Amino acid sequence: MTAIQFDSHGVQSFIKEHEYEELKPQLAMAQQLLFEKKGAGSDYTDWVNWASNFNQQELQKIQRLAKKVQNQSKVLVVIGIGGSYLGAKMALDFMKSPWYNDLVEDGTKIYFAGNNLSAMALQQLLQVIGDQDFSVNVISKSGQTTEAALAFRFFKQALEERYGRDGAVDRIIATTDKEKGTLREEADTAGYETLVVPDGIGGRFSVLTAVGLLPMAVAEIDIEAVLAGAEKGEENYCSTDLSKNAALQYAASRRILYDKGYTTEILASWEPSLQYFAEWWKQLMGESEGKNLKGIYPSSANYSTDLHSFGQYIQEGRRDLFETVVRVDQVASDIDVPKTPENADGLAYLEGKTLDQVNQTAADGVAIAHVDGGVPNLVVRIAKQDEETLGELIYFFEMSVAISGYLFGINPFNQPGVEAYKTAMFALLEKPGYESESQIYKNRLKNI
């Protein structure tokens, strides 16, 4: 049984059956590169069997530290950027609510910091936290990520002012490299509790490590069930049989569409609680594929919201778009369309229906309209938003992009382009080690 139904009916007028058939040798090659660890970046493929080999000691430590945070604090500040932020935020929204912090009563609120450099955002977040008791989970493999390291300075200062030096140490959990890096050294010297960012898994694949799991556990998400879902993913999405492997079907569909000029993919959903799923997906796909001057551009849309925004473009703009819609069959709780005697608004025809039925029908209608408009439409359908499904869904997309990366002939696991702006930024900031570049970039700046 798979928690995911992959539905490619909406690409039938764009891809013929024999095209999948003819792509099979490439799919086999991609799977071989991945599973035999012979492909580019194979040092970063430990996520493939991660859930089924999960270290039970680490799991118990995550659970213990989550309890500790819950007992100590009304607020957990999670400091991290990119993969050290998006996975936990996505899971929190998916399993709880975008309004989790407003709705949680006895539990621990979770705020994310260190994911930007805005002075206003930082000060406002400190105000929002106010005098609530808080703990900090700082996440950085090297400890040298500027955003996270800077934010950690601010929150460490706030912790020390509030709880004293020892009290601060007792409220910090560092998720970092198991032995090296500035954060590891600081944690060992100061005596912070620590969790491990493993070596063989890149940031964008790290949501099922301590990076994502600690914040999830603090929010009372059942992380063992999430891991069990990912294990299901291992069973379902490693098959070499295209007809049985939805991740392979998704990867193949994307590759074929790209070759035909569909170079932008919109990940869309019909639930606000999946908005950050799309943000997580944008990093996973964009950072894995966008290199060597190629790759599918990852974009996102929230329906029906964005149908009244750039929906016009999707329907009638340039025909280089395709969309992948994540649909949820059963919402956790539904609500009847209210009846009114007057029918002033002309909505009487919706009475007797639930709001979710209207939402689902709108999704059906949009699929037809977009296909008619020339937008290939893929659907990733899940029965419900629960932990097992989340784990399997994460694995589904991770496996898809790994295969897709090898289909594109690139290394899906590195991110060389991220260095370019860092070099420019460090040079302009006169970071030690960048002295020779500093003047060059300062001169460049005058002419840009």
Added chain:
Amino acid sequence: MTAIQFDSHGVQSFIKEHEYEELKPQLAMAQQLLFEKKGAGSDYTDWVNWASNFNQQELQKIQRLAKKVQNQSKVLVVIGIGGSYLGAKMALDFMKSPWYNDLVEDGTKIYFAGNNLSAMALQQLLQVIGDQDFSVNVISKSGQTTEAALAFRFFKQALEERYGRDGAVDRIIATTDKEKGTLREEADTAGYETLVVPDGIGGRFSVLTAVGLLPMAVAEIDIEAVLAGAEKGEENYCSTDLSKNAALQYAASRRILYDKGYTTEILASWEPSLQYFAEWWKQLMGESEGKNLKGIYPSSANYSTDLHSFGQYIQEGRRDLFETVVRVDQVASDIDVPKTPENADGLAYLEGKTLDQVNQTAADGVAIAHVDGGVPNLVVRIAKQDEETLGELIYFFEMSVAISGYLFGINPFNQPGVEAYKTAMFALLEKPGYESESQIYKNRLKNI
């Protein structure tokens, strides 16, 4: 004086000066079509001189109703979708904070509803509002927008349960057509306070009408200053002199880049408070330009957040991207990088700097890196986030897209493609009037 500095240095290696020169006849034509109301969709160009002709009675009514809401309620629920939502949300974030509802103390919180069809989102929002006193501003020109009309049914029901029928009527403000439509009829029959969605301004251009101004006024944003800023926009961005008109320069740059294959534009900013500015912009641009199978695809990025997400793609993916960065020179309040004696994190080189200085330098570095990577870089620079600037900025983008639309040879003011999904949805929902299409679409659904 203009509040906006448009900086096109970052496209110098992509556009030569003579290209702007050679585009001048087209720019003149586009301006003529707009100002002489001879272009397609010219019935919807009242925004051009809207601020300078603002109806003073309507302004006073907005102010009076804002005071009434503030006195009555701790919460205003703004019901609307597309242009009836994005403008107010953008302004609230821009002028106050994305955490406005957490930070406002004696004022009125503002929640947005009716911008999706999610049963979960609606129920969670009702929970978040809880037992706080609330009023409702329902915004829909026709009253027939499904999302808004449905949400209004739910909130009207909640108001009536809480305050009785008369109490509910006293807490509803309908922003709608001045004389026709279901919401106008209902408002007149029931006795709601009303404000006007004008005829000559489409939804995506409506932020400076009562649509956007009432929620702004409830949040204590000085709407007269916003309008004064837009009036400055009228002075600054109607000039026929390309060298003096930044909106014209922006429109010209976009058109030239598009013709060279840069078909996706990323609106980026370095402040979380501008994230929804990009959402507002995506509707403005995408719905205006995305038709006849062409137009620039509107995308957005939040820096530095997304540099650690699809930043890799921007740096090294397909070279059909350009970016427009909205930069804020002076943040309302800055904060020093904390000093630590140990320098465990290696950030000592940032001590003595403020957080915003780091943010600004990162922005400089990214501009260089992206240009080097082959991404044309435009900058819209504002001194600060205040009301006048907001008004002028809105006008700047509205004027740019109007000119740009005529440069593309399309009608920038209609949205024919939005009907496609509505037809499919109404047919599937068996809405009266769609009986003949109903079975056709139901059969289609089986095969999609």
